[in-house]
Amino acid sequence: MTTSVKEGRLLSGSSEDALTVCVLDDEPGMVEMLQESLRCLGFGSIGTCDPQYALQMIDQGRVRVVMSDIKMPGMDGLQFLEQALHHDPGVYVILMTAFYSLDNAIAAIKRGAYDYIPKPVDRSRLKKSLEELAESFHRRKRIRTLDQQLLTDLEFHGVVGRSPAMLEVFEMVRKIARHYTNVLLIGATGTGKELVAKSIHQMSSVAQQRFAVCNCSAMVDTLLESQLFGHMRGSFTGATDTRPGLFEYANGGAVFLDEVGETSLPMQAKLLRVIQNREIQRVGSPEVRHVDVRLIAATNRDLRAEVLAGRFREDLFYRLSTIQIRVPSLSERLDDIPLLVQFFLKKYNQAYSKQIQGLTRRTQAVLLQHSWPGNVRELENVISCACLTSVNEFIDVDDLPENLQKPSSQSGHPQDSWRPIPLNEVRRQHIRRVLEMCKGNRVRAAQLLGIGRTSLYRFLKRSGKKPADPAAM
Numbered sequence: 001m002t003t004s005v006k007e008g009r010l011l012s013g014s015s016e017d018a019l020t021v022c023v024l025d026d027e028p029g030m031v032e033m034l035q036e037s038l039r040c041l042g043f044g045s046i047g048t049c050d051p052q053y054a055l056q057m058i059d060q061g062r063v064r065v066v067m068s069d070i071k072m073p074g075m076d077g078l079q080f081l082e083q084a085l086h087h088d089p090g091v092y093v094i095l096m097t098a099f100y101s102l103d104n105a106i107a108a109i110k111r112g113a114y115d116y117i118p119k120p121v122d123r124s125r126l127k128k129s130l131e132e133l134a135e136s137f138h139r140r141k142r143i144r145t146l147d148q149q150l151l152t153d154l155e156f157h158g159v160v161g162r163s164p165a166m167l168e169v170f171e172m173v174r175k176i177a178r179h180y181t182n183v184l185l186i187g188a189t190g191t192g193k194e195l196v197a198k199s200i201h202q203m204s205s206v207a208q209q210r211f212a213v214c215n216c217s218a219m220v221d222t223l224l225e226s227q228l229f230g231h232m233r234g235s236f237t238g239a240t241d242t243r244p245g246l247f248e249y250a251n252g253g254a255v256f257l258d259e260v261g262e263t264s265l266p267m268q269a270k271l272l273r274v275i276q277n278r279e280i281q282r283v284g285s286p287e288v289r290h291v292d293v294r295l296i297a298a299t300n301r302d303l304r305a306e307v308l309a310g311r312f313r314e315d316l317f318y319r320l321s322t323i324q325i326r327v328p329s330l331s332e333r334l335d336d337i338p339l340l341v342q343f344f345l346k347k348y349n350q351a352y353s354k355q356i357q358g359l360t361r362r363t364q365a366v367l368l369q370h371s372w373p374g375n376v377r378e379l380e381n382v383i384s385c386a387c388l389t390s391v392n393e394f395i396d397v398d399d400l401p402e403n404l405q406k407p408s409s410q411s412g413h414p415q416d417s418w419r420p421i422p423l424n425e426v427r428r429q430h431i432r433r434v435l436e437m438c439k440g441n442r443v444r445a446a447q448l449l450g451i452g453r454t455s456l457y458r459f460l461k462r463s464g465k466k467p468a469d470p471a472a473m
């Protein structure tokens with residue numbers, strides 16, 4: 001049968017509130033009839049006899065509800081349900097059958113069906129089911145709006161976070177911003193140190209003054225020195241004019257020294273002089289100038305270890321670290337992920353003129369399982385790419401980079417993928433990997449795990465796997 005699309009009267013409010021239902025049945029007459037019922041009930045519909053077409057509609061995000069017959073040649077309703085949930089775990093499937101029994105209904109719902117209704121379909125029964133569903137969509141939409149509001153409330157001077165670890169960072173920033181002269185920010189790459197530095201400046205009493213940023217790892221010493229302290233004309237080849245450095249430029253405000261752990265020992269001596277005496281000298285000039293700047297330094301290195309290794313001056317370390325703020329890794333604050341995702345979606349929807357609403361449930365789950373070695377920067381890249389490439393209303397797993405789609409292929413660096421997970425989960429993952437390695441041979445797996453076969457069977461049973469199923473776990 002050729003697919004037909006019938007737009008129904010809208011159930012409530014604007015067109016974006018309308019629910020479009022895909023009707024899947026092997027009998028074209030039945031499809032027509034159900035579409036007519038849906039039209040009378042106020043729902044738009046797409047009718048088809050082809051399960052693959054219905055799956056395509058789900059993939060394209062054109063429908064979030066499918067009414068499917070159970071008895072169909074090729075792919076039956078339960079197989080369709082499984083496929084549909086595999087394509088998008090957020091889809092709602094209503095199964096219809098001429099052979100209704102309560103047991104089958106419960107079994108279908110346990111397998112993920114939203115509802116299970118007898119044929120011929122009673123219009124008021126269908127109405128109730130779809131209206132409940134529409135109500136739940138509207139509720140979720142309202143929650144999304146509230147979340148947007150929350151996002152505004154939980155943005156701390158451009159830094160998004162709601163996790164206890166980030167709230168602690170905000171609290172610390174609030175406490176020190178008015179009083180600091182030097183602060184050291186420590187944290188892995190991409191955790192948001194620069195953003196936190198900006199928020200410190202914004203909350204300080206010199207917020208109206210300049211905030212100058214210098215990435216200490218991006219330049220050779222001579223260039224870095226001239227960038228920070230300025231130079232006199234003719235002081236080195238290429239110095240065609242006299243220029244003030246960043247410390248002078250930001251006089252009265254703040255200088256952010258990113259990657260301070262990468263500086264050489266001679267440069268550290270010069271920085272120490274700024275910190276101790278607030279004094280600088282332009283390259284090639286004997287004149288000592290006084291600057292009134294606040295200093296925020298950041299590093300992703302363990303500076304204490306660098307001191308022990310003789311690569312970082314101990315006196316500079318102590319001077320810098322009187323106030324230390326540790327910006328936690330993203331894996332330590334997974335509860336920030338949904339909020340950050342929303343924040344980046346908003347940002348990239350605007351940048352790319354898109355209208356992406358969110359992520360499918362399985363995509364959300366994938367993000368929460370990833371170890372995020374690149375922290376928030378990595379998450380931002382993932383969302384920005386997905387936003388650019390996704391053609392649907394909701395970002396799905398296919399829109400994510402490959403290393404996230406296949407988590408097992410990223411286990412090359414154990415310390416990178418580390419994240420705090422419950423011991424039971426570690427045990428479960430480890431057993432599963434050993435079993436995979438032994439191709440399901442449980443005797444061999446038990447030997448490698450150093451446990452008895454019965455213990456392994458007991459564990460598998462407890463985690464709901466049949467001992468006889470070699471692919472279980």
Ligand SMILES: Nc1ncnc2c1ncn2[C@@H]1O[C@H](COP(=O)(O)OP(=O)(O)OP(=O)(O)O)[C@@H](O)[C@H]1O
Pocket residue numbers: 158159160161187188189190191192193194195196258300340343376377380
């Ligand atoms: N909490 C956050 N809220 C919103 N955006 C964030 C947050 N943390 C980081 N970002 C974004 O992630 C990216 C990386 O952040 P930032 O440059 O501040 O990290 P960093 O710790 O300084 O990294 P590096 O050590 O590599 O210099 C930036 O685009 C920043 O806007």
Ligand SMILES: [Mg+2]
Pocket residue numbers: 193194258298
């Ligand atoms: Mg940085």
